[in-house]
Amino acid sequence: MLRLKKYNLKSKTVTLFSLLFVSLFLSCDRVVELDLETGPLRIVIDAEIVWEKGTSGNEQTIKISRMAPYYSAVVPKVSGAHVRVENSEGTIFTFNESAPGLYTCTNFVPVINMEYKLFVEVDGQSLTATEKLIAVPPIDKIDQEFMPDITGPDLIVVTFYYKDPADQTNYYLTDYKSDILAFPEYTSTSDEFVNGNVIDEKFSDADLKPGKVLDITHRGISKNFYNYMNLILEVTNSNPFGAAPGNIRGNVINTTDTNNFALGYFRLCETNHIIYTVK
Template structure:
């Protein structure tokens, strides 16, 4: 069977790539706030080029911020950066700042399996990353089933199916969003044991909040093997116990070409995606 890893990743800041989470410890009487050491401030680059099937993919957004102290309620935005992406043909796509920390390109041209290089200049530092735009097999159908647990309690389970290509190794990242979820839930899938066959991914809710009339928004991405490995580390650490301590900083593919020791958090990735909004019956 295919290997599927499901996580409820509760991230404070930029999607799942900022690597910053906030925990509040409380009891009936007291609020406990730990005196934590503040580390060196790092740039955070949330650079996902996502091309939804059936669209031109010409509008893309890259967000840049900085790490913040553990208990901060806001994420510092980085303004004044120069952001561009160049493909292997030499075409350059410029991302212009439309609001603090948000950089938008309106004429991006996505091409499957083409290499793209991200260049960011911010606060006197230059950063680069190169990745390939990865395709995704479309979702064939979405069904719902009744899931029965060990004690016989029933709940609704959403299942979507897709045909994995036989001629290549594939890696997938899926997120589920709904109004009853405070944070998205994610599923990582690879086809090592299921290459060329139909794969199904299942979404359940432990609180039994998948009810008729609710809409589940599914975004199913094709991703590179390197990004799969990166996300696997991120989600295993932050999707587990909230009291676990990461063994160290997990670096993405964004390299500081000015000062290699002053790395940035984040991962430049380019994904074709299939999106479905499923209304629970």
């Protein structure tokens, strides 16, 4: 009788833990949407003036959108804004709306180290930002090699090389696009410890195989933009398209109401653009 009680107790205990385990397993699959408080739907300005080496750089675009609630799958585009860029010589470049939230200029004139100022008027607010057009050294070589990987097949590593100027402090930003990546992958580089030397930038991915194509854009950027991007990459694990846990302020200033700040960054970059097919 005693042995029977012990057996029954053990059976009930096992049954109880089994039910708890199943309940825990099922609860892991449950999608829980928190009732998040919606903050101000701030203006977001994606203003990158890109001058690719070997091109005129006359066609440029600026995107203006608005923050959306966390669970929204739609990014609201902002129409009806007045957008222009003025250089330090007083030349004005007007950006006209070519599609909802997309503003285009076809006669832009890029000049290395010239200062440019962005003006945006939207929702009764005046927004401004100022930056210089930063140069980038040419890419001298690109190659690939195999790197041993103890967890699986050897990895293919694609590397490009460029000579950093010795007479100045430089900052760089590179993005990699490919059909193996859900989003572009970004890396930032400073010449703090390699000033004047040859710098190499490396990219690898477990899905990088022969025949895959890498679309590489390498930029010269300002120190302020370098610091801004490092903050974003740090909190989003190198994916600037991920959701940051807070609003990281850029260089856009609201001169109408400083408390109603916009998000985004106005930057001007000379770039190297490479399409590389993995061998």
